[in-house]
Amino acid sequence: MSTPDTTTPDKPATTTPEIVPTGLDYVASIESTDPVNIDPSYDLWIDGAPTEPATNRYFPTINPATEEPLSRVAEAGPKDVDRAVAAARKAYEGAWGRMPANERAKYLYRIARMLQERSREFAVLETLDGGKPIRESRDIDLPLAAAHFFYCAGWADKLDFAFPGLDTSPVGVVGQVIPWNFPMLMIAWKVAPALATGNTVVLKPAETTPLSALAFARLTAEAGLPPGTLNIVTGDGTTGAEVVDHPGVDKVAFTGSTAVGKQIQRNLAGTGKRLTLELGGKAPHIIFDDAPLDQAIEGIINGIFFNQGHVCCAGSRLLVQESVFDNLMDRLRLRLTHLRVGDPLDKNTDVGAINSRAQLDRITDLVDIGVAEGADMYQPPCALPERGFWFAPTLFTGVSQSHRIAQEEIFGPVLSIMTFRTPAEAVEKANNTPYGLSAGVWTSKGSRILWMADRLAAGVVWANTYNKFDPASPFGGFQESGFGREGGRHGLLPYLGGH
């Protein structure tokens, strides 16, 4: 595992470089930050313009890979949320609400194209503010975000065909609160269906990753989106609660932790507000002995180390058929030695920085608990940078169902590995969780895939792959992983039927 040297720029050398005789130790290949202009300070985005917060308070946002401050961002208080909701209401009753659906679609198509054109800028911004590897923000987050806008744009004027016989009018003003793991992609998941169906939005991005939302707000202004259609209020959980609880909001969409989701549901009980929740998970990733093992290894790696494991559908509980356990573990440990942890801006980095100090502390605590509970920990030899928030890829074997690392969502690069003997036992263990967001099954038997998918209590079941997303495919959970779907036609439904 390498720690890239970050001092050399990514340009061909003008003098003869010294020949490195051994190996293929990639020299640092750092993505340029030139396309990104970060302002020293950001106001709220209300009614189509930057708006100073009534609180007059700003909080810093940092690069988690270096702990260096990137900018200061306004903290919205109750008055600011009031103004944002009022602006959204005005737009809903005005320009956006009255606009014919095919006209709405044009704005969404335009936003999608602009996101594609500026995808490098947004990808770098995501990586700077959130710590995720540029390879992922470049190849996954941004292309998918644009794809969601394209997909929803296509439905905007076809809602009566998508849902024959249903009331396809919008709900009104939508309050949306999104997490820090996929800031730009979560904006797309939330904003694209809301706007396509004719609603207006007040969005609260995560405290640690507000920059892409603020850059996106400026992009929508360039796209000519009528003022007030999309409003961004930045802040911490308090601001989020103010958005959710605001009486002017007709529908709430929240993605985040199960604890906060439960609180929101309690608060909204009896208010008549619509609610969709996309919460945590502790996804079972099930490997049968007839699985294509080397591809299953890639699936396991992708399942738990994608985005440092900061993924609600991360395959964090590996269930391996006993007969193939040793064979699989040999392959997995070897594969871990090829993972490249380090500078998120290096194009060859596989695992980047942990998003925040708070998250690093939580991961560290749970891993310590895992060790104390008696599970066997494995981490590959791995030099982590001195500054910033880092956690080495971690495997736990000898894990029991009763261990906390088998029950609780760690939301980090930590995999808990257990074994099973029969398909029925696999299902029983897989479903033995309060969550139910996703699951993975690896086997060469098509019939077993269908048998398992029928029995797994999970919103998404991936077969012989993992972490595959597409705007046309609905995503969402069972049980404490939430309700409502995002993506597909299903993802439009929560934003329809207001009158």
Added chain:
Amino acid sequence: MSSPATTTPASPILGPSVTPRTIDSFLRAVPSVDEVGVAERAGALATRSVKRESKLAALHLAIRMCDLTTLEGRDTPGKVIQLASKAIRPDPTDPDIPSVAALCVYPNMVPYAVEALAGAGAGTANGTATGSGVAVASVATYFPSGQAPLDIKTGEVAWAVAAGATEIDMVINRGAFLSGDHLRVHDEIVAVKEACGPAHLKVILETGELSTFDNVRRASMLAMAAGADFIKTSTGKVKPAATLPVTLVMLEAIRDFHAASGTAVGMKPAGGISTAKVAIRYLVLLAETLGSDWLTPDRFRFGASSLLNDLLMQIRWLRENRYQSPDYFTRD
């Protein structure tokens, strides 16, 4: 008409008694391959960014791994002699550029290649018989189809080795493999290996004809169990030839075989690799699957004819920060 050997000698991998049954159970233990997953992994590794010093090192290594190849009906001694000169000194203007690993020709051309590569030195670097350090490789076993009786195939191999070839590239019996006669495929490789004597044996699977990755992985294991020193994707005469995904499948088989037997087998993708950019992707695949122990011409070769000039051109670009006209590189 000859038939395969009626009794198969004991195998260090398959045991004292090699029967259709032992081979069958050996191949059943080979993990299946998911095509989508292989393509995805190969595609992800193809996005690795290899720059500056790393790129230069990779380009030099790729030259040292080249089996410079000419396999045409119209090959003449003159053409082979010219290529031999290129193989020894790929870029006459730059003494830092290393020689390629081997010159790969048809058996008829072996004597001319041996003479041209004899060079002035008396050393036998890389275990080659030539003074220049560039080995002579010969395709044999009725390349590319392999559709000939076994004794004629082994006769061709023995002839090429006697003429001075130190590396033999054989083709497997794809018809036998696809019909399920794995024992016959195995026994033919064993027989050819014996005919090779001291020469290194590269076994061509012709993956374009095997069609599925499951077949490729099993054929790889079979060839290694039968004694292959290298496994090789293609003859270059069938499309598709070498691809990144098929090479990944074979590298994973090599890794498994090494873990099981302790024997390190080499890999040679061949056919269709014509640019430095693609060659570097193969090296990335190699490094991240088998590790740096395999980053040597003893364990990895490129079978290519036009790749060499692009490698030279890219080295010149790295050194001088501008592209040279293709006319500055010899076409042989």
